[in-house]
Amino acid sequence: MSETRLIEISPVTRVEGHGKVTIHLDENNNVDEARLHIVEFRGFERFIRGRLLWEVPVIVQRLCGICPVSHHLAAAKAMDQIVGVDVLPPTAEKMRRLMHYGQVMQSHVLHFFHLSAPDLLFGFGAPAEKRNIFEVIRENPELGLRAVLMRKFGQEIIEATAGKKIHGTGAIPGGINRNLDIATRDRFLAQVDQMTGWALDALGIARDYVLGHLEMVEGFGTFPSNHMSLVREGDGALDLYHGRMRAVDRGGAPIFDMLDYNDYHKVLVEDVRSWSYMKFPFIRDLGPEYGWYRVGPLARMNTASHIDTPLANAAHRELQALTGGRPNHTTLANHWARMIEVVHCVEKIRELLHDPDLQGTDLRAEGERRYEGIGVIEAPRGNLIHHYKVDERDQVTYCNLIVSTTHNNEGMNRAVKNVAVQHLSGQALITEGMLNHVEVAIRAYDPCLSCATHALGQMPLQIEIYDAEHRLVDRAGQCM
Numbered sequence: 453m454s455e456t457r458l459i460e461i462s463p464v465t466r467v468e469g470h471g472k473v474t475i476h477l478d479e480n481n482n483v484d485e486a487r488l489h490i491v492e493f494r495g496f497e498r499f500i501r502g503r504l505l506w507e508v509p510v511i512v513q514r515l516c517g518i519c520p521v522s523h524h525l526a527a528a529k530a531m532d533q534i535v536g537v538d539v540l541p542p543t544a545e546k547m548r549r550l551m552h553y554g555q556v557m558q559s560h561v562l563h564f565f566h567l568s569a570p571d572l573l574f575g576f577g578a579p580a581e582k583r584n585i586f587e588v589i590r591e592n593p594e595l596g597l598r599a600v601l602m603r604k605f606g607q608e609i610i611e612a613t614a615g616k617k618i619h620g621t622g623a624i625p626g627g628i629n630r631n632l633d634i635a636t637r638d639r640f641l642a643q644v645d646q647m648t649g650w651a652l653d654a655l656g657i658a659r660d661y662v663l664g665h666l667e668m669v670e671g672f673g674t675f676p677s678n679h680m681s682l683v684r685e686g687d688g689a690l691d692l693y694h695g696r697m698r699a700v701d702r703g704g705a706p707i708f709d710m711l712d713y714n715d716y717h718k719v720l721v722e723d724v725r726s727w728s729y730m731k732f733p734f735i736r737d738l739g740p741e742y743g744w745y746r747v748g749p750l751a752r753m754n755t756a757s758h759i760d761t762p763l764a765n766a767a768h769r770e771l772q773a774l775t776g777g778r779p780n781h782t783t784l785a786n787h788w789a790r791m792i793e794v795v796h797c798v799e800k801i802r803e804l805l806h807d808p809d810l811q812g813t814d815l816r817a818e819g820e821r822r823y824e825g826i827g828v829i830e831a832p833r834g835n836l837i838h839h840y841k842v843d844e845r846d847q848v849t850y851c852n853l854i855v856s857t858t859h860n861n862e863g864m865n866r867a868v869k870n871v872a873v874q875h876l877s878g879q880a881l882i883t884e885g886m887l888n889h890v891e892v893a894i895r896a897y898d899p900c901l902s903c904a905t906h907a908l909g910q911m912p913l914q915i916e917i918y919d920a921e922h923r924l925v926d927r928a929g930q931c932m
Contacts, residue, residue, distance in 0.1 A: 469901025529827030536819025558606025747834025
C-alpha cells in the first residue's frame with residue numbers, strides 16, 4: 453500500500469471564522485487530495501426555533517460581527533412576508549437599502565485592504581510577519597488611512613440606519629423603526645465626494661493587479677463554473693437588496709432566469725459530505741456533478757446585465773471586455789469585482805442621500821398574517837437565503853439558512869486543490885509561503901466561516917507536517 457503525507461493548515465488565516473485545509477501527498481510528494489474543512493457546528497437553524505418572529509432579525513445577526521446587516525435584512529424580508537407585507541413604504545425600503553449599501557461597502561473595504569492587500573502588495577510568498585494590515589500602513593500610510601476611513605464611513609451609515617454599527621435593530625417586520633434626519637444626511641453628503649474618489653482609486657489598484665499579473669491570475673485557482681445571483685426584475689441589472697434569481701452556465705447561457713426567490717427550493721438542493729459541517733448546494737436539474745455554482749462579486753458581474761450607476765457600469769464593461777462579454781471565471785478577479793461594487797455602493801449612497809423619502813414618517817406597513825416567509829439578499833459574499841415558518845403563537849417552527857459561503861463551498865474546495873497541485877506537488881520541503889498560496893485562493897472568495905458555522909472556545913493557528921510513516925516532523929503556530 454502506498455504511503456501518504458498529510459499537511460494541515462489549521463485554521464485558515466485572514467478570513468472571518470475558523471476552518472482548516474488538509475492536503476494529502478502521495479509517496480512522490482504529489483497532491484492526491486486537498487479539502488477545505490468547516491469543522492465547527494453552527495446550530496442556528498435549531499436554536500432559533502421557539503423564538504418569537506419579531507426577535508428573529510436581531511437574533512440571527514449573532515451569526516457574525518462582520519456581516520450582521522445581511523442576516524438582519526434577509527430575516528426582516530422573510531418576516532415582512534409573514535406579517536403580510538409585500539410592498540414596504542418608500543422610506544422603509546430606502547432606509548434598508550441605504551443600510552445595505554453601507555454594509556456591502558464596509559465589508560468589501562475590510563476584506564480588500566485588511567485581509568487580502570498584504571498578499572497583493574507584498575507577494576503570496578512574503579514572510580508571514582510581513583503579510584498584515586500593519587505592514588500595509590507602515591509601507592503606505594495614506595492607503596492605510598483611506599482603508600480605515602472608508603470602512604468608518606460605511607459603518608456610520610449602518611449606525612444611522614440600524615441604530616448601532618454592529619447588531620443593530622433598524623429593520624423590523626413590515627418596515628423600519630427610524631428615518632434619517634437632515635443633519636446626519638448632510639454630514640454624509642459632505643464626505644461622499646471623497647469616498648467616491650477613494651473608491652475609484654481602490655478599484656484601480658484591484659484592476660491593475662489583475663491586468664498586471666494576468667498570466668499568473670488566469671491560472672491561479674481558476675476553472676469554469678456556473679454562477680448565480682439576484683438581478684433586478686425586468687432589466688436584469690445588479691441589485692444587491694432585492695430582485696429575482698438568475699443562474700448562468702460557464703458560457704453565459706441561462707440555466708434559470710427571473711425566478712421568484714420564494715421558489716429557491718425548487719431549483720436548489722443542499723448536499724452533505726462526511727468531512728465538513730458546511731453543505732454543498734447544487735442546481736437540481738443539473739445534479740451534484742455539474743450543478744454546483746459560485747456566488748459573490750464576480751458571479752454578480754457575470755449574471756448582471758448592467759449596473760445602474762455610471763461609474764460602476766463603466767468598470768463593469770471593462771471587466772466584461774477581458775472575456776469578450778462571456779463569464780469571467782478567474783478566481784482572483786473577485787477582488788476587481790469587489791471594488792466595482794464599492795464604487796456602486798458609494799454611488800447609490802449618494803443617490804439615496806438626495807432622496808427626500810429618507811425623511812419620511814411612514815415607516816411600517818401591515819397586512820394579512822401568514823405562516824411562512826423567505827427573504828433573499830445579496831450579501832457582500834454572495835446570495836443569502838433565510839427561510840422561516842411560524843405557528844399561530846408567532847413562534848418559529850422551522851428555519852433554513854443558506855449563506856453565501858455555503859453556496860461557494862464546492863468552488864472553494866476546487867480552488868484549494870487546484871492551487872495545491874500547482875504549488876505543492878513534487879516539493880519535498882513545503883514552506884509556509886507555499887501554503888499561503890492555498891489560503892490566497894480561499895481568501896479570494898472572502899469566506900465568512902462564522903456565518904457557515906458556530907465556534908466555541910479557542911482555535912489553534914497551527915501547521916503540522918507528517919512524513920510518509922505519519923510521524924510528526926514539524927509544527928508551527930500558536931493558540932489564538
